[in-house]
Amino acid sequence: MKELTILLIEDDTIEVMKLNRTISKLKLPHKIIEKNNGEEALEYLNSSGPLPDIILLDLNMPKMNGIEFLAVLKHHETLKYLPTIILTTSSHQKDMLDCYSLGVTGYLIKPLKYDDYVSKIEKLLAYWSINELIKK
Amino acid sequence: MDTEKVEILQRALSREKAARKEAEGILEKKSLELFNTAQKLKHANRKLEFLLGQKSSQLKGVFENINDAYLIMELNGNVIKVNQAAIDIFGYDLKKESFNVQSLIYSEDHDYSYSSFNELYQKGIFSNYTARVVTKSKEIKWVQINSSIIYDDKKKPIAAQGIIRDITKSKFMTEFIEEQKTQLDTIVEHAPFGIALTQNNKILKVNRSLTTLLGYTEEELLQKTIKDLSYSDDLKMTENYMNKMISGETNHFVIEKRYVKKDGSIIWAKSNISVVRNEEGEIKFQIAIFEDITSKREKKLILDMIQNLTHSILGKVNIYEISWEIVCEIAGYLGTKDCTLYINNPKKNRLEQVGTFDPQIESPLKIDIGKGIIGEVALSGIAKINNENSIDIGNSKNSEIAVPIVNENKVIGVIESKHSDKNYFTKEHITTLENIARLVSMQLKSALHLRERRKVEVENTKLLTKLEHNNKELQEYAHIVSHDLKSPLRSINALFSFIKEDNQDKLDEESLQNIQLIDNTLEKMEQLISDVLAYSSVDKRESEKEIVDLNILINDLKKLIYLPKNIELKILTTLPTLKTDQTKIQQVFQNLISNAVKFNDKELGLIEIDVEQHESYYQFSIKDNGMGIDEKYFDQIFKIFNSLKKSKESSGIGLSIVKKIIDHEGGKIWLESEKNKFTTFFFTIPK
Numbered sequence: 001m002k003e004l005t006i007l008l009i010e011d012d013t014i015e016v017m018k019l020n021r022t023i024s025k026l027k028l029p030h031k032i033i034e035k036n037n038g039e040e041a042l043e044y045l046n047s048s049g050p051l052p053d054i055i056l057l058d059l060n061m062p063k064m065n066g067i068e069f070l071a072v073l074k075h076h077e078t079l080k081y082l083p084t085i086i087l088t089t090s091s092h093q094k095d096m097l098d099c100y101s102l103g104v105t106g107y108l109i110k111p112l113k114y115d116d117y118v119s120k121i122e123k124l125l126a127y128w129s130i131n132e133l134i135k136k
Numbered sequence: 137m138d139t140e141k142v143e144i145l146q147r148a149l150s151r152e153k154a155a156r157k158e159a160e161g162i163l164e165k166k167s168l169e170l171f172n173t174a175q176k177l178k179h180a181n182r183k184l185e186f187l188l189g190q191k192s193s194q195l196k197g198v199f200e201n202i203n204d205a206y207l208i209m210e211l212n213g214n215v216i217k218v219n220q221a222a223i224d225i226f227g228y229d230l231k232k233e234s235f236n237v238q239s240l241i242y243s244e245d246h247d248y249s250y251s252s253f254n255e256l257y258q259k260g261i262f263s264n265y266t267a268r269v270v271t272k273s274k275e276i277k278w279v280q281i282n283s284s285i286i287y288d289d290k291k292k293p294i295a296a297q298g299i300i301r302d303i304t305k306s307k308f309m310t311e312f313i314e315e316q317k318t319q320l321d322t323i324v325e326h327a328p329f330g331i332a333l334t335q336n337n338k339i340l341k342v343n344r345s346l347t348t349l350l351g352y353t354e355e356e357l358l359q360k361t362i363k364d365l366s367y368s369d370d371l372k373m374t375e376n377y378m379n380k381m382i383s384g385e386t387n388h389f390v391i392e393k394r395y396v397k398k399d400g401s402i403i404w405a406k407s408n409i410s411v412v413r414n415e416e417g418e419i420k421f422q423i424a425i426f427e428d429i430t431s432k433r434e435k436k437l438i439l440d441m442i443q444n445l446t447h448s449i450l451g452k453v454n455i456y457e458i459s460w461e462i463v464c465e466i467a468g469y470l471g472t473k474d475c476t477l478y479i480n481n482p483k484k485n486r487l488e489q490v491g492t493f494d495p496q497i498e499s500p501l502k503i504d505i506g507k508g509i510i511g512e513v514a515l516s517g518i519a520k521i522n523n524e525n526s527i528d529i530g531n532s533k534n535s536e537i538a539v540p541i542v543n544e545n546k547v548i549g550v551i552e553s554k555h556s557d558k559n560y561f562t563k564e565h566i567t568t569l570e571n572i573a574r575l576v577s578m579q580l581k582s583a584l585h586l587r588e589r590r591k592v593e594v595e596n597t598k599l600l601t602k603l604e605h606n607n608k609e610l611q612e613y614a615h616i617v618s619h620d621l622k623s624p625l626r627s628i629n630a631l632f633s634f635i636k637e638d639n640q641d642k643l644d645e646e647s648l649q650n651i652q653l654i655d656n657t658l659e660k661m662e663q664l665i666s667d668v669l670a671y672s673s674v675d676k677r678e679s680e681k682e683i684v685d686l687n688i689l690i691n692d693l694k695k696l697i698y699l700p701k702n703i704e705l706k707i708l709t710t711l712p713t714l715k716t717d718q719t720k721i722q723q724v725f726q727n728l729i730s731n732a733v734k735f736n737d738k739e740l741g742l743i744e745i746d747v748e749q750h751e752s753y754y755q756f757s758i759k760d761n762g763m764g765i766d767e768k769y770f771d772q773i774f775k776i777f778n779s780l781k782k783s784k785e786s787s788g789i790g791l792s793i794v795k796k797i798i799d800h801e802g803g804k805i806w807l808e809s810e811k812n813k814f815t816t817f818f819f820t821i822p823k
Contacts, residue, residue: 014627021634060619089622091669092615110626112662113655114633117626 002129003029007052009041009069010034010087011061018114019056022121030125037061038069045079052082053133057104059088059095067095070102081134085124205300208286211257211293213237225279225302227272235272242268242276256296260285266303278307330405330426337361340421349405349428351398362424367394367402377409382419387411392429400559404430431564438568441469442575449576455479455583459491462576466551467493470565474533475553478503479584480514480546487514487550510552513538517547519566523559535560539569543577548584618665625658625665670723670793684718686711690725690745697730703741705729711747712754714821720797721821725758727790728817732760735815752823753803759816765809774805794819 010016016034023030033052035041038061045051055073059066066086074080085106086099096107108124111117205222209215213236218226228235241249245267256262265281283298324331330346332339342357350357350365357365366374370393377389388410394402408425448461459477467475478487478501487510489500506515509522519539533554541549551569555561632651636643643651690707699705714721725745732743738761748755765773774795798805798819805819 012623012627014630015623017634018626018630021630025637060616060623088619089626090615090619095615110622112622112625112629112658114626114630117630 001029001126003031004053004125004129005031005033005050006125007033007035007041007044007055007082009036009038009055009061009066010058011036012058015058015087015110018117019121022118023125025118026122028125030129038064038066038072041069042072045073045082051079054105054128055082055084056087057084059086059090059099067098067102070099070104074103083128083131083133085128205302206297207237207300208295208297209237210295216295222300225271225277225300226269227275240269240271242270244268256283256285257293260293265298277302278304328427329408330428332357332362332424332426334362334422334424335420337363346426349397349403349426350395356398365395367396370394381409381411384417387413392433395426400557401562403428404433434564434568437469438571441465442572445572446575449579452579453583453586455490455580455587458576458579458583462551462572463491463493466553466569466572469568470537470553470555470561472553472555472560474555475551476501477541477549477551478510478514479549479580480505487511490549509536509538510550513540513552514547514550516540517542517545519570521561521563521566523561534558537561537565537569539566539573541573541577541580543581548577548581614669618669621665622662625661629655629658667790667793681715682718683713684716684721685713686721686725689718689722690729693722693726693729697726697733699733700741702739703733703736703743705743706745708744708746711745711756712749714754716801716821720801724794724797724819727794728758731790731817732758732762732815736760736762738762750820753820754823755818755820757816757818759814761814763815764811764813765807765815766811767809770807770809773807 006019008016008019010019020032023032033044033049035044041055042064057066057069064072066088070084073082073084080103083105084103085108086095086104087108087110088095089110091109099107106124108120111120203221205225206217206219207215207222208217215228215230215235215237218228218230223229226235226240248267249265252262252265252267261284263282265283267279268276269279270276280301280303281298283296285293286295286297288294324343327343327345330349331343332346333341339358339360339362342354347354347357352360363371373391374393377386377391380386381389388408390406390408392404392406394404396402405426406429408427410423410425411419412421412423414420445461445465448465449458452458452461459479463475463477467473472493474493476492477490479490480486481488484502485505487503487505489502492500503510503514505511509520513520517540519537521538522536523534533556535555535558536552537554538550538552540547541551551573553561632654636648636651687707687710690705690711694705729743729745733741736743742761744757744759746757746759748757773791775792795805798821802822803820805817807815807817809815
């Protein structure tokens, strides 16, 4: 399986724990870069650090929320090519419309149960690990 | 003839001649004597005649020469001398008959005559005896007699003499004139017009009408001038005319002006002023005739005003514009500067000023119903005048009038006016204002309706915008909340999953059970959050209408809802098949049945579903024999988060979702209940 570098933009510590635990539980080779909000994520993306393969983005965050981050990202000359998957509890139609129109590549609703979550993440990552991605 | 003969003849002639000559001489002598005697006689005669003439002229001077009738009588009344004039009066001629004055006395004047004669006898003289006499031809004549007693040389009264004047004609004339004067006075007195005769501004005479007109007595009026009686504002107007009159430019003018009555009230009078000038052209008298035109003028004013008002409010729909026209016209009519129109606001139980002519009022006044004269009138619907008390001492308003505007037996407004004068307002004012009130009530009412409608429209629009906004906000809020609430649930679930995983063999059965309970609780919480979201999205999601057989729907629901064994669910009448949004109608039944189950405290629970067909809608009912709901909560329970009984199964949103769906479908929902006995929810769905 292809190793993915995943930028997780999420303010909730437990959510971060969940993803990390899921990856280790599933024994996946992926690497996770954690950022607490959109602002931090942009800072990271504009720095010299390695670019992620995909971004998992929470919507409801302090400082710069998911939608705001998306808007900046998708207007960026190069960063706009980064596949971004929304990971949220919001099934709000408006949020989905906003996100898709801004060019997200996926919209995942966090299920209540952790087991369901694991299953969803497994499929998501499996999908992206077989995709061809634009590399710098 | 011969010479001899001639000679003889000649001689004879000579003789005769001589003889005649002698005779002539004698005659001449005798004639002279005669002449002289005659002359003497003539002289004597003349002398006599002179004396005679002197005497008779003397007599005539005393008796006959006077034009008036003259009479001398003995003291017993026997007439001894009369002149022609007296004969003319009495008809008796002494040459033909004798008469006694007693026979002349008119019976009614008998006593007067005798007493007069006694006085004459005593005093020797009696002047201006005035009485009637009966003449020979039985004619009655009025005479006036100046009489005196004639005494002999021994100063003994022997006769009486009198100068008689026939005053019958002048007596009649005087009577006639007097009668004419009385008639004239009567006319003047009873004239419907007030009349005053003035001289140098002073009132000399007034008639009764004028006293009635002005309320003063004649005596009081005679102390006044016309100027005193005039209303001060009108004096200038009169002055011009008076000046023209004084300068001689005119002798007559007519104006309509005001006068102040004794009680202070004002009347309008058409004043007709004329002057009578003397030969030099100076004003001798002024005659003023006053016609009270107050009511006439009032009527005209009223008619004018009503006409103006009708014209000016025609087609107007704005309550303020209409009110303004009304108060302007009324203020003009009443002659006041303070007129206000109030509109009844039944919701707030008060009157609100919509139009005013009073420049002192800046912000619209509001008066409580029943308060003050205006409030009283609004309450009673009966017009009122307050002339007695000082109403508004600060602004020196002493009279107030308030008249209700009534429409369909309801007071929709009040017209009010004040005046600085006391006793200013009259019953006529009320009548007029009531007429106006009637006239404008319809239009005011429709304007009010319009205003109300527009208000409602504006409010509706505002409300709608607000509602939309609120709805949107609520939805946003619901989503944010749901996100914020859902996240911790996920975290808890994940954390317990971690614990479970990390302690797979260490956890005992009980702990695992507890973790399972936590999971269940989380699920319920998740459901609650979803319900909130669903509630906020009920009217948002476009519904898909499909054919729904409610009997099948209920049967499906029986499986979905946890129905304890002691509770029976019955469908009383076969339910209809609707074309509707299945999810929504299911939500309605599901919620109502769930509630009926949840709040059933009876050993044998019974839930009955029924339907009534109406022309345009179905009326469903879901009845349970549960704990019942207090009537005071009937409205409340449809509000969100208003669960009456705190219960682990109840989110408190269910009924609000039901109501929202039914409202959205165009139906109604209500309930009947009796504590501890039953609760029936009714709702309608349009066909």
